[in-house]
Amino acid sequence: MARICLITPGHPSKNPRLVKEADALAEAGDDVHVIAGDYHPWGHDADRQYQDRPWELERVSYGAVASSGRQIYLGGRKRIAETLAGWLPQGTRAVNLRAQHWAIPELVDRAQSVPAELFIAHYLPAVPAALHAAEKHGAKAAFDAEDFHRGQFHDDERGSPEAERTRWFEETYLPQCESLTAASPGIARAYADELDIEEPTTILNVFPRSERSGHTPPQELREEHPGDGISLYWYSQTIGPDRGLEMVVRAMGQIQDRVDDAPCLTLSLRGSWTDGYKTNLHALARSVGIENKQIRHLTRTPPDQLIERAAQHDIGLALEQAKSRNRDLCVTNKIFAYLLAGLPVVATNTQGQQFVHRHAPNAVRLCAIDDVGDMAQQLCRWVRDAESRKRASEAAYQAAEDRYNWDVEKETLLSTVRTLLA
Structure with a gap:
């Protein structure tokens, strides 16, 4: 049995892929801890359905779910960082982290408090948390690419600050992960080509x-x-x-x-x-x-x-x-x-x-x-x-x-995790 922490900046109820992975790992006997963002009233209520799952859910509040004071603080911090990112060199890590997402420092702090053997990040804002926590605990870090993030921008948006930060995030953090998985063969090949890394393992977004x-x-x-x-x-x-x-x-x-x-x-x-x-x-x-x-x-x-x-x-x-x-x-x-x-x-x-x-x-x-x-x-x-x-x-x-069901596909996930931990 391994202690595994999954991290996402969003609600589990809006990310069924993460929920399926948490369920599969817990059913395989692992001790699973999920750290998730909590920002939308609908998602906040919907996440209650996971209270009885065989894994622990810990939430990091921001946005409309947070207190008014916290909303002002996090929103102001992000706006200041976005402004500074336009003036400072592109590789200014602390500024880019805060400009990329409202709650990256909070996700990092929360992840570091979990003594796990493997940290799996979902979506780019969760990757620094997985890497910092893995370094602290002498553990492994992985990233599950549900999207090809630099490819989410349209042609006329590729020169925007958001697109440049996204590319910086991918190039800075993803090669540091011991393992990458992807939700489609096309996304896996694209990341391998763009980052000059080994092609991630494909785990399809299927259902049980x-x-x-x-x-x-x-x-x-x-x-x-x-x-x-x-x-x-x-x-x-x-x-x-x-x-x-x-x-x-x-x-x-x-x-x-x-x-x-x-x-x-x-x-x-x-x-x-x-x-x-x-x-x-x-x-x-x-x-x-x-x-x-x-x-x-x-x-x-x-x-x-x-x-x-x-x-x-x-x-x-x-x-x-x-x-x-x-x-x-x-x-x-x-x-x-x-x-x-x-x-x-x-x-x-x-x-x-x-x-x-x-x-x-x-x-x-x-x-x-x-x-x-x-x-x-x-x-x-x-x-x-x-x-x-x-x-x-x-x-x-x-x-x-x-073929296209989670009962089959989860075996690829479990095999990937076991190989990584071994």
């Missing part, structure tokens, strides 16, 4: 088979589907522009115009609307002949209910837009959620989603980004042919059963 059932009240499951026709399902924390939803609405309009006796299509969206976006999307829908009732809003739900709720719908939508290099390389958890739920998937042809399509071609249809006609064509094949849609559903379920 156990989340297929038993987590959601039956009455709520019965209300999940709109009832008539075909439900096109998409979920995220926020529902807003540049997520591919406009393309889906236009494709729905084309299908209604071209397909005789087409079943009623409903776009079921789970998440929180960004300001003004609901009005804009409904206006677009009306302009292409889609009624407001065909765009259905579903509220956010606990992470362990996502799979069985998704299973109540008909087709999953994975609409990554490749607006940045990271979005092109990543494989988001939603495409794996759809497969585990047994949903056929229509996905945009990013590099990350091409990887899934190659391994599950009968369950995933690819369409070109920003090509409404192509999306309409791919959807139409399953909308018109219920038998084809059923076969695709079975292929999705089987791909997840055989």
Whole structure:
């Protein structure tokens, strides 16, 4: 048994990957301690679901959850550091740490108080904490790259102070970690190339088979589907522009115009609307002949209910837009959620989603980004042919059963950790 500390600047309820890793390590017999940021009221309440998990959760407050005095102090410290970072040499470590995130010094202090053998950082602001704590305790430090962080900036943002600090963070801290893992093969290769390091081990963002059932009240499951026709399902924390939803609405309009006796299509969206976006999307829908009732809003739900709720719908939508290099390389958890739920998937042809399509071609249809006609064509094949849609559903379920599930993938995590500790 090893003492392992996982560190993240965000809420565990917003980072299911960290929760899965903590669960897997604890189930394998390790003593797991999680240090997590606590900044959002919704996340603060949602994190209570982990009180009975076989690992300890310690929270570092900042943002809206912190006291007013602490908010003023941390916010002021970050603004001063951002100003100083523009004047001082780029490698001024203390300033860059405080400019990068509100609570890095607090994460460092808290991590150093945990006598662990391995510290695993999630997201860049957690890496200094893992490294400092590992140095103090003679332990190992690792980083789990859920994103290709320098690739999160658009072309016109690459010269910004934030982008330069991100590159500095990666180049300064990541090569110091004894182990790196990544959430997609593309992210792993990109970090190996950019930092001239050994290619990180890929651990996909998949879900446990156990989340297929038993987590959601039956009455709520019965209300999940709109009832008539075909439900096109998409979920995220926020529902807003540049997520591919406009393309889906236009494709729905084309299908209604071209397909005789087409079943009623409903776009079921789970998440929180960004300001003004609901009005804009409904206006677009009306302009292409889609009624407001065909765009259905579903509220956010606990992470362990996502799979069985998704299973109540008909087709999953994975609409990554490749607006940045990271979005092109990543494989988001939603495409794996759809497969585990047994949903056929229509996905945009990013590099990350091409990887899934190659391994599950009968369950995933690819369409070109920003090509409404192509999306309409791919959807139409399953909308018109219920038998084809059923076969695709079975292929999705089987791909997840055989390969794309956490019961299989966690063995890579455990093997990586055991090798590192040995």
